[in-house]
Amino acid sequence: MNRSFIARNPSVLVFLALLGLFTLVVSVLSEGFGVGLISTSFVKTLGKTLCLCLIAVAMDLIWGYAGILSLGHFAFFGLGGYMVGMWLMYERTRQIVVNSLAEGVLPPTPEEIQAAIGNQIFGVVGSSEFPLIWFFADSLVLQLAFVVLVPGVLALVFGWLAFRSRVTGVYLSILTQAMTLGLSLYLFQNASGLRGNNGLSGLQNLPGVTAPQSAVSLWFFWASALALGLGYLLVAWVVSGKFGSVIRGIRDNEARVRFLGYSVESYKLAVFTLTACIAGIAGALYYPQAGIINPAEVAPIASIYLAVWVAIGGRGRLYGAVIGTAFVSLVSSWFTGGQAPDVNLGFYTIKWVDWWLILLGLSFVFVTLYAPRGMSGLIDLLVRKSRGEDT
């Protein structure tokens, strides 16, 4: 099965090979283990970009293949980040607290340690009690399970409600947008138990690890690359089989697929939940590299950008999603980071920090109108040219 799957999809193999090569090159050039041409912060940027590519692959599965434009997948991404962030923050604070309490005359009791951790973490929102949702924060295994389970269950419940009542098309898009808006507003409250608008911070420090950030950044880079590779493989496998045919059928004509006897809702729900889980994993890898997560990350705009990346890359093609995301997010950070040279027109100086979003917005309109297949359309063109076919 596997062999035939790869044989039927040579592009998967090409992608994995390129990803492996990219990982190797970055490792060799990095500060941590290589010659030091690539700075640690840039390794982190690249690692984060790989995570964004992973969620873009998930987005491509649900939008490009199943035709469901979800404007809420960053909610799942953020939840994954929060889940892993809770353990990172709890464990690191615990170590600091234990060290500082050890200087006292009496050895600390478990109650004292717990109270001190609570004070450290929640002092900023005027509380010291551990909310119930932090009950398992001391267990890495459980929190890692939650990275998949929490977004998965949320997607399952939300999707079940939405698909059951036949909410489709733009209505579903708006509803998913409302979901992520609701989540972000909820997280903004101090009473949410996740530190309100302060979010979780200090996530780049792994508890109990003394290795320098240059090494840690590479570990996360490798993990992100591995996750992207596996995620890509999984999604490519899902869309290649019969399941893939059914969801493409749903995209093209939902009613007809339903009349053929398929349970359309179950298929949609399965895709929605699967992509939410992948998004959760991507978030769990992203935020330890970013170092901080706060509710603004799950604001509706983030999910819309995700759709923008996939659309520019070319939806309905997994590598398109990856290319679009990598290109747009890297170019974005280059322009908004102030590194791009200003253009002096004599009467007016174009500062890219100010004008980049306008350019992005307009290019997005352009892509939607004139290049619905996005950047991967260009690749198609090249492939056909090289094969000598007519376009």
Next chain:
Amino acid sequence: MKNFLLVVLAALLLTNAAPAQTNPVQDVLQSQRALIEKSSRRSIGPAIDAIVSSGLPQMQEVLEAWRAKDMWQRKSDGFFFAAKKNSDGTYALQSFDSGASVGDFAKSDLKQLKPNSGIRAMIATALVQFQLTDPDISKRSEALDSIARDSEAALLAPLRASIAAETDPDLLVRKIRLNHLMTMTYDADTASRVEAINNMAGDLGVDYRGTLNPLLSTKIEITDIGDVPDANIATDLRPGTENFSRQTAYEILVAAQLAPPEVTVDARDAALEANIVAGRVGGLPVAQLSTEIKRNAAYDTLVTDGLAAPRITATDIDESLAKHRFFEVYAEPSAEVTTAAKAALAKSQSRVAVSQAVDLGLDALSLASIYFLAAIGLAITFGVMGVINMAHGEFIMLGAYTGYVVQLFIPNHTLSILVAVPLAFAVTFAAGVALERLVIRWLYHRPLETLLATFGVSIALQQLAKNIFGTQARPLTSPAWLDGAWAINDVIAISYIRIAIFILALLFFCLFLFIMKRTRLGLETRAATQNPRMAASMGINTDRVNMLTFGLGSGIAGIAGVAIGLFAKVTSEMGGDYIVQSFMTVVVGGVGNIWGTLAGAMMIGGFQKGVEWLNPSNTLAAQTYMIIFIIIFIQFRPRGIIALKGRAAGD
């Protein structure tokens, strides 16, 4: 002229030379001279009373001078004068009786009276009765304000005395009301206090409730079991009930020194640390004390050795609590007054609750009209045409900025609003037509792509506004006649600007209905939306109709922007605050039906205000719950409150 001067001079000489003539003010002051000179808060009372009860009109001036430390005593004869410092360092004295100048004196000949703050407060109280009958209305009004601000028993009599002579009807009403309020607290006669309380029962005024509440203030008293305190008891408290935990009860006992304090964890640990001998304490090695049980055990050993105070156990607490009774006792001694006050307050509170419900309803209506105003443009573009326009919020922003720019050129706020409304419509109408021509018409059969393309327009417009106007909020000032609020009573109040927005929303509602049902454009729009090909073959220029309809929806968004800008901040991100809610309003209400949009706005506004009322501190939570509510609501009515039926309902 010369004669006249001579006469004046003679008069002056006469005043100086003949102090024996009638000086009633000075006589009163001299009679109280000892007390005034002593200047002690405890003994000054009779002196002030004598001054006030003399009934002399000049006494107001005396009291004012005294309070301002401008009253001086002449050392030679002990007479009191108003003094003013001259530029050469001497003091010009003035008689209180005649107001005539007495001459200049060196500081060494005089003694200044320096009343302390306690005496000054008493003088101020005494002054009030003069102010209450002052011929100047504003003075009287000020005096009433100051009494209402901090009233005291002594002011009741002068207030009552001044009522009869009051000529101004407004002030008369205020005086009578204040008299009632003060009677409740300060009157010596219980019956008249109860009567005053009952007379005003159910009044909504904050001052009334503010007067009743202190009457009902309680404190907790403890007696031995079996005893009953000799006081006006509010309730009998039992430790261990919901509002009065055993812990609180015991803490009260400790505070009253009727029970030994509990040994806190900190105190226990401090005792343990203080008694470490050679790495051991209480018979246990220090390293083992890492649990509460071990620490308690070590501490108990210390107690047996007599090194620490014993811990208070649950049994100890039980015993102490069983020995005492706890009461909530009114500070007010009279039971009749507290009973009447309690009943009156309950009546007021139930009326306040009704008023608050009405107020909440008005709030909800106002929020609903804001949502409606923001959504009505969408009801046209999304509801009727089926085009998702993510840039709708930016059109609202565009309208608001148009209003701001107009105000830069036209400083008159009324005029500028009148200019801004049509201009905002024109600007956003043009923007909408441009968007429709350039982008949307190519995407009529691909709704998801319309969503994304208009989103691109949205971020570009937002950033453009940021580049032009900066990130800080810009003011859009409403005309002066829209300032303030319409207060129906002390609880219900609604600002004029919200009323204006409500009227505007209503106006647009009618306008929309008129255009859709009564004009050719409306007819053509409905035809072109239901079946574009059929409409086209009937000779309708569907291209033009789509363009105009989209422009109309966008233009209304612009006007909504002006209205929203009047009470919210104008920023480049303001559109984003409304876009999701607007879509929700249209979706919940039911697409393609303006009545549905109205119902959706009412429901969302009402629900949000309802949640805010349950949890007033947290408007974020209200929005979260609202979204959850909408998601669940869609389960039961997937097509909205008012769903289209038949062919028009096709996907």
